[in-house]
Structure formats: C-alpha cells, structure tokens
Amino acid sequence: MNIGLLGCGAIGELIVEAYADGVLEDINIIMVYDQIREKAEKCASKISKSPKIADSIDELVGTPDIELIVEAASQKAVKDYALKILENGKNIMIMSVGALVDKEFYDLLAQTAKKRKRKIYIPSGAIAGVDAIKAASIGKIHEVELITRKPPSRFISDKIPGDIKIDPDMKEPIVIFKGDAKTAQNFFPRSINVAATLSLASIGPELTKVTIIADPSIEENIHEIHVKGEFGTLKTYVENLPSIKNPKTSYLAALSAIKTLKKISEYIEIGT
Template sequence: MRIGIIGCGSIAHEIAKYRKIHAAYDVHCDKCSGIAARVCRDIDDLISSSDLVIEAASPQAVREYAMRIVSSGKYMLIMSVGGLADPNFRDELFQTAKKKGAKIYLPSGAIGGLDIIRSARVAGIEEVRIRSTKNPRAFGVDVRGRTKIFTGTAREAIERFPRSTNVTVLLSIVSGRDVLVELYADPEVDSNVHEIYIRGKFGEASITVRNVPSEDNPRTSYLAALSPVSVLDLIDSEVVAGV
C-alpha cells in the first residue's frame, strides 16, 4: 500500500521513523525532505500517488482536501479530527466514503478509552466528559497559576482552540454525543493531561492519560504521533485485537 502524507510536521516525522512514506505534500515543500522520496507539487498529485492518505496538517486541510481524497475511493487517515467538528460536513464525507468504497480512519491520538466508549454505546451512554490540562503555551494563553480557560461542548472547544482539542471532537464522534469539555492551563504542568469520564448502562470508567509532548511541537502529544503507526499496523494485520 502506497502511503501519502499531507503535512510534514512533528507527527509526519514520527510516522516516517516507522513506516515508508511514498509521497508527501506540504504548503512549505522544504518540510517534506527526509519524509518521502516523492515530494508532490499539489494535492491532486499526492492523491494519485497514494493508496492511503494520512492527513497530519490542520483542521483546515481536512475541510479543504478530505472530500477530494474520499471521492477518489482512497483510504484516508485523519489526525486533525477537529476538521470534522461540523456535523453536516462530517455526514457528507462519511456518506461519500460509503458510496465510493473509501475508508476513513480516526486514530485514538492523544487519548485512550475509546474502546470502552464504543462498546458502551451499544447499550447506551449517559455521560461523557473530558478535562484537559496543558501548559499555557500549548493553548496559546498567558496565565499565572492553574486556570480554567474553557467550559463548553466539543464543538465550541474546537472553535476556540482548533489546534489543541482534536480529541474532544473524536470523543464526540465515537460516543455519538457532543461531549462536555473543561480546559485548564497550568504553568506548572509539562505533560498534556486528559481525564475522561464515561457513564452508561455498563457502569462507569475514568481514564487519565499523562502525555509527554512531542519534542518539536508542545501542542502535540508524543502518543498522538504514535497512534497512526498503530492503525497502519492494524490495517496490515490479520488479527485485529483490542479495538
């Protein structure tokens, strides 16, 4: 399977350590060096050079390119899940994938517990909440002590903090509800901490993930950069365990 990638930043560089990337496209083409043998001049060039396109660029890139990729019947793996926050756009994209025989993969990224949410949803979920705590520079805010900077729904969160709240939209998609989000900026914290609470017919679960940030991008958790590699492993594997 020829893997193509949009966006050659910290996630792309991590993926390239584990997987051969056939083609790459970035608005700044110099960033593609060292990622892929083939540097594409535009998105159409990338689509025709790939069987699976990984988006690791921005929510804007998802809105701009996803429909074209999926319409071509290609597989797509989306990291900037925030680009799917608009339910109308999301439904249209998912319907197009169905019609064209494409597949869309949304990796677990910086969080865990999505397996529980998927199973719980079968019988009914009553509540899903996420509290994320990051260093203020990851949110682009300036605060002195631990400060709650946002309370609201996932859709509102991604509008205010499009680069730092992809996981809240992912939680909404997997749970089927616009989840409640609290964001804290804490100058004392160096890790990206996600605390997730789920309650449903199955019982309840609390999951805390304390992520080490990527070396070259404090907004991106190292685990998030590893998650697409694990998805690629699953696609290739005859045994699909732990999903």
Template sequence: MPKDPQKIAIIGFGAMARSLQASLTKTQSRLAIRATLLPREFHASAELPDSIHLCGTVEELIEWAPSLVVECASHEAVRHAVPELLRAGIDVVVVSVGSLSDGALLADLEKAAQSGKSRLTVASGAIGGLDVLRSAKSAGLDTVIYTGSKPPAAWKGTPADDEFLLSDLRERTVIFEGTALDASTLYPKNANVTAAVALAGIGFERTKVTLIADPTSTSNTHQVEAGGAFGRFSILLENRPLPDNPKTSWLAALSIEQCITRHFQNIEL
C-alpha cells in the same frame, strides 16, 4: 486499491509527520511514507528526504496512487482534500479530528467514502478508552466529561493566549468550560482529543469539556469520565508532549502509527 505498505502518503509534513516517519524508520517496519501533499508555496522551503515524492495538488497525489493517505495537516486539509481522495477509492486516516464537529463535512465524507468504496479511519490520538465509550453508547450514555490539562506554553496561539498572560500563571487555571462543539471550534489544534471523545460517545453538544493550563505540569493530561446504563468509568492519561510540538501529545503520533499498522494487518488484534 491494493494495500501496498510501501505506498503510504501523508498530507502535511510538520512535527507530527516527521515523528511518524522517524518512528517507522527506526522500527524497521515494512511500512514506509513515500509521498506527501503540500501546497506549492511551501515546496521551496520544504526539507524532505529524497525518498519522499512531493505532490502539489490532490490530483497529483491521486495519480501517484497511494494505498493509504494520512491527513496530518489541518481542518482545511480534511475539508478540501479528503473527500476527493475517498471518492477516488483511497483509504484515509484523519488526524485533525476536530474538523468532524462540522456535521455537513462529516456527511460529505460519508457520501464520498460510499461513492469510492473507500474507508475513513479516525486516529484515537492522545486518549484511550474510546472502545469503552463506543460499546457503552449502544446501551445508553447519560454523561461524558472530558478534562484536558497542559502546560501554559501548549496554549500559545489559542484564545487562551488572548485572555490570560500564560507565562505568568502560577497555579492551575481553567481556560475553557463548555461543550465539545465549542472546544473543537475554538481550540482546533489542541482539542482533537475532545472531538474523538465526542464522536465515540454522546456527540459534540452533550459532551462537557474543561481545558486547563497548569504551570506545575510537564505533561499533557487527559481525563474522560462517563456514566450510563453500563455503569461508570474514568480513565486518566499523563502524556509527554511531542518534542518538536508542545501542543501535541507524543501518544497522538504513536496512535497514528498504530492506525497505519492495523490497516495493513491481515489479522487485527
């Protein structure tokens, strides 16, 4: 399918999608989101620019013939929409990386991409250093540890909301310790970074994860530590949250923009 930078579609149109569209418009790039896939029950309440073509089914989106689709909705969207798009020969950027902790789904996506001669790209999200993990994995990684810390409000609507009175926390509190597999299952909207780290490194079952609610912080902090035959490395990022969604780092939205830009570049630097 030809790479038309004016025929980008997005699945979902929440805070991250709106931030992405605003950023592309602000930079006056040649890239443009021209369509979105939303379930029909949301069509009446959707506040979309006139320039956005609204699709109610995957079949309608395929008929519109996008050159690239960005999944920016949910694990369910990855499961139900992305395989069909890949089989139709349409390249996809996946933002809900936590969905890929499902090995059966990952295998299905691989088969779909092979069948359609298409490509799935995983957005790096709010974390850096994934290129180091991918490179080091070939020599052998012994340990990968991810620690994520966010203000208590960012953990609203998660299992931590049931276990802790988040609004009353006065000090850094560990809300989860375990594997990346469990973190991705229990915190699907907050732990996409965890999944990205696991995929780049030693997998979901061997990657250790600690999640923290920190009332003294105004940023989302991500730290990755790894060791192996290559040596050791540690990376720490302090990211501002997306203004419209405290659960998401602003850098995560920016990483999607970079995925799109690199997709349409003739030379990838």
C-alpha cells in the same frame, strides 16, 4: 498498501521515522506532500527508497497507485481535501479530527466513503479508553466529559473566551473553557482533536462536555475522561509527554497514528 503522506510536521516525521525503522511492514510510503516543500524534502530524505515529493495536492490525490492518504496537516487541509481524496477512490486517515465536529461535513464524508467503498480511519490520538467507549456506545451512554490540563504556554495562540488572559507568570491553574466539544472547537482548534475523537466515538460533539485548564504546575498535556452509561462508569487519565518535534503535539498521538497504520495490515486485531 501504498501510502501518500499529507503534512510533514511533528506527526508526519514520526510516521516516516517509524517506517524507515521497519515498524510498518506491508506499507509503502510512495509520496509525501507539504505546503512547505522543505518539510516534505526532510521527510523524504529519512527514507532510503526515497518517496516522490508531490508538487501539489492534486498530484498527491491524483496518483493512482496511492490507496491511503494519511492526513497530518491541519483542520483546513481536512476541510479542503478530504472529500476530494475519497472521491478519487482513496482511503483517508485523519489526525486533524477537530474538522469533523461540523456535522454536515462529517455526514458528507461518511456518505462519500460509503458510496465509494472507502474507509476513514480516525486514530484514538492522545487519549485512552476509546476502545471501551466504542463498545459502550452499543448500549446507552448517559454522560461524557473530557478534562484537559496543559501548561499555559500551549494556549498562547488561542483566542480564549470571555475576559480570561493567559499570564506567563501565573501561579495557580485556571479554567479557561467549560462547554461542549462543538463550542470548544471555535476557541481551541489544536486542543480539540481529542475532544472531537471522544465525542465521535460516543454521544457527539454537542453533548460531550469539555473543561480546559491552563495549569502552570505541569509540563505534560493531561487528558482525563469520565463516561457514564448502561455499562457502568469509565475513567481514564493520561499524562502525555510532548513530542520533541512539536511540544503542542503529544507523542502518544503520533504513536497512535503509527499503530493505526500498522493495524491496517495486521491479521489479528486486538481491541474493539
């Protein structure tokens, strides 16, 4: 399968490195694009049979040989380009899943994918349990909750609701958000991808509860999931090490993107 990469930051680079190491059999990265050209050049330079560097999104989307575009850029990129990608007859893998909590936009993408017979792949990212939650969603799910803990520095660029201020010298953990996944999206766009994925796999962004905690005693991004339903109860807990390339991104998220790509060309699928 011929692939075009949209976004050559932490996740994009790790995908390219896995490809260069031969992890992604039956996949060819034939074009890369980033709004910062040097980033695209850096990614391209890691591959021995150098992919073409697109000069524009239109070049990436308009290249007939590309069957799948892997988005690892930003929620804005998803909002601006995902529809165009599907309408041009290409499949898309979306990492900036937070863009999909907008139900109208999600429905539009889903309808377009159906009409054009294309697929939208959403890797499970930095959380565990999506396989079981998908199975559970065939029955009734009563309650879904995500509790995310991160070091305070990861929230520096977020606008936190209420009067809460992140003090770099804080000693005790503080809850900086409690609400639903849809509202969380307005305040914590970078932290919301996991909540978005969890909610889309279960009961939707408006019903999925989210608690976000700034915790000075940890180095990792910790995601805890609690689900109750007809199947019983599920709890998962992941302590994610940050990616060396971007401490805001969990390494597991990039590995999940790589595994999703690998799965597309595998002949045995394990898990739901």
